[in-house]
Amino acid sequence: MAVVQNTAAQQCTGVAGEPPINQSFGTMAGGNQLVNETTYRFSSSVCPDNGEYGLTPSITGNCFDNAWHNIPEDHTPGDVQGNMLVINAADEKGAFYQQTLTGLCGGTKYEFSLWGVNLLKPGICSDYALPNLTIQIETSNGRVLQTIDFGFIDVTATPVWRRFSTTFSAPKVAEPVVVRLINNQGAGGCGNDMALDDIQLKQCDVCPPEPAYIPDVFTPNGDGVNDQLSVYLQHSVSFTMSVYNRWGKPVFFSNALTQHWDGNMAGSPCEAGHYTWIIRYEVPSSENTVREYVQEGRVLLVR
Structure with missing residues (x-):
């Protein structure tokens, strides 16, 4: 049985609605391969070799002469297989996973998070290497918005899922944002060696509203057309x-919006x-x- 821990640089409670991204990697072992998210080679084995990745609902613990934990199910609550x-x-060292985020609200705060677990059992070797995780968020032209170094994912006696998260503000001018997971x-x-699950993007604040619309001209002459200055919000x-x-x-x-000049x-x-x-x-x-x-603006009163 796996346990869970939370490792967050910053967190948000989010707003109502579905997360813009909620990647749980589907169902069925060896399911759909990642297309643009990684440069690693795909392996249909539950025990991928160096520089490879796999998609599996469980790890039996038999990998590499029982070097990996037995993890009977993924992290996603309530799913089947x-x-x-x-x-x-x-x-x-370098980026091993990336995802492009589109359709973000300019200037709005978001939280990016994922769950990860070190697969190696303790005592397997005397000089083992620990995954060393960094999340880097940048614009499509390479301007870095946020970098968080979470450090080493420790070896544990039983598998421990840890949540890693950070927040960032989307560019004020809407453009794609790229999230990179880097192993240092x-x-x-x-x-x-590690497993990841439930990669999620959560919106922390509501999107800024569309600016109020107020006509540039109005003509209070009693003809029933454009007689009042109204605000559309x-x-x-x-x-x-x-x-x-x-x-x-x-x-x-x-x-009151219903009260016009x-x-x-x-x-x-x-x-x-x-x-x-x-x-x-206020919104x-x-x-x-x-x-x-x-x-603030100006309106022309015409008589």
Whole structure:
């Protein structure tokens, strides 16, 4: 039986909805091979050699003269014959797995996590190599957003699944992000073998809302068309709007999206011309919090 531990540089509770990425490697031993995620060779064996990977729902403990733990099932809770990714590391250090993330909300915080276990039993050899894990997150053009060194994955008497996670902020201008798993251990031979499962991307904050839309011109002439200055905004939990004339004097205030400016102040028509508006609104964020946004612009009142 395996136990679990949590090793997190940073964590988030997430927002409602399915994780954008939830890689559990499917079911059935030797299932679908990884296409672009690794440069390692695929092995249909449950005991892949150096520089190879396999997909298997269990490890019997017979690998390499009983050097590996017996792991009867993968990490994913509740699945049946679910696979884990088995890595027999190459002799040189470097990236062994990568995944490209698309469709992220610009400027939004995300958490990337995975579960890993050292496959080697203790006492197998006197000079074993420990997997040494780093998560590096970068843009598609190579700009590094986050690097976290988690260090060695220790040998344990029984298999211990450990959760590794880090957070990062997506680029403000939407572009693909690449996550690389790097093994800093450059030795093959005895050890440097691990299994991974449940690679997940979790969104920590809600996506920033689309900016409110406010027309540039309105004509309060009573013809029933564009007579009022309206604000078009979604998902706000609070809202205020202030309108000022060219001398900075307040001419209108509202704290409800259903309350529109009709071009009057205290019942008297305001003169034609440009007016400055400022709106403040809050939208739900993560962990039962809200985030405030402020927009400012000008509108032309035509009579």
